[in-house]
Amino acid sequence: VRATKGGEEVRGYVPSMGQIFLRRFQMVTQFRQSLEDGQVSVHYQPKITLPNRQVQGVEALVRWVHPEFGRLGPDEFVPAIEAAGLIGVLTSFVLGEALKRCRKWLDEGLRISVAVNLSVRNLADEDFPNKVARELERFGIPPELLTFELTESGVMSDPQKALPILRELHSLGIVLAVDDFGTGYSSLAYLRQLPVDQVKIDKSFVLGMGTDLGDLAVVRSIVELGHSLGLTVVAEGVEEDVARDQLEAMGCDVAQGYLISRPLPEDRLEAWLQARTARSPGRHSETVLTL
Numbered sequence: 001v002r003a004t005k006g007g008e009e010v011r012g013y014v015p016s017m018g019q020i021f022l023r024r025f026q027m028v029t030q031f032r033q034s035l036e037d038g039q040v041s042v043h044y045q046p047k048i049t050l051p052n053r054q055v056q057g058v059e060a061l062v063r064w065v066h067p068e069f070g071r072l073g074p075d076e077f078v079p080a081i082e083a084a085g086l087i088g089v090l091t092s093f094v095l096g097e098a099l100k101r102c103r104k105w106l107d108e109g110l111r112i113s114v115a116v117n118l119s120v121r122n123l124a125d126e127d128f129p130n131k132v133a134r135e136l137e138r139f140g141i142p143p144e145l146l147t148f149e150l151t152e153s154g155v156m157s158d159p160q161k162a163l164p165i166l167r168e169l170h171s172l173g174i175v176l177a178v179d180d181f182g183t184g185y186s187s188l189a190y191l192r193q194l195p196v197d198q199v200k201i202d203k204s205f206v207l208g209m210g211t212d213l214g215d216l217a218v219v220r221s222i223v224e225l226g227h228s229l230g231l232t233v234v235a236e237g238v239e240e241d242v243a244r245d246q247l248e249a250m251g252c253d254v255a256q257g258y259l260i261s262r263p264l265p266e267d268r269l270e271a272w273l274q275a276r277t278a279r280s281p282g283r284h285s286e287t288v289l290t291l
Ligand code: C2E
Pocket: 045, 060, 061, 062, 073, 074, 075, 078, 090, 091, 094, 117, 118, 119, 149, 179, 180, 203, 236, 237, 238, 239, 256, 257, 258, 259, 263
């Protein structure tokens, strides 16, 4: 953290509670306008299948370039937006952007799925599944090309409320994933009761698996557990080729991380896809990684 105090730069400066509060207050009151002003955008991070390394889909990750605060990561503003009751606005923006992108690919003959992160507060909105169904219809997107990612702790915090909504989304044909798996308190038995198709192993374990035998054991058991429950297993935080090779050897289905690509703005994602995919004529649905 940097700041200036009396004209002199001070490192390791920690903002006061008042400043944090003010910043959050500004974020919340300015959020809607910032959407209109184009300060908020969606970056996309590709995921590849293992072992054949084809593009399986992209995850939509929200970004905010604030005129005063600069680049803000979702970890900084999503909690404030949630607390202010504005998560519906954020989710519908990200969903709309992601579906628009997916539509563009379909028109180009590419079937690339898009994943959108949900907040548990989205599941408190009983009309949410209807809204999503209308959006899918508006863009003409097959529901299986949309994935919703929900953190384990999110679903766990109010399962009574979340479960019926999740079932409704699932029955629409949308793919459901448990994000950051391994960090919460879910038991094996609990996961079995959720209408989910995917587990995403939390990046902390994937990042640590090269040096920490405990992390390696956690990753291995999530892959086995996931498969025994018939789920697709995704590893996030794949930064090294050693990790990718280990995951591949364990039978992990999908990899995502800086090794494959960082989250990219739309135009750079297009370039990434073009550089790495060969579109075979007549076989439009296939995206082949030529890496
Ligand atoms: P997440 O859904 O678990 O997303 C993965 C995060 O890990 C992203 O951070 C991504 O940039 C980062 N990441 C990806 N690959 C690597 C890697 O190889 N190494 C490391 N160290 N990190 C990697 P990001 O974009 O800052 O997002 C943070 C969290 O914010 C997300 O975690 C998600 O929970 C939340 N979020 C992002 N976009 C949205 C959104 O549109 N709506 C909601 N409700 N939450 C969002």
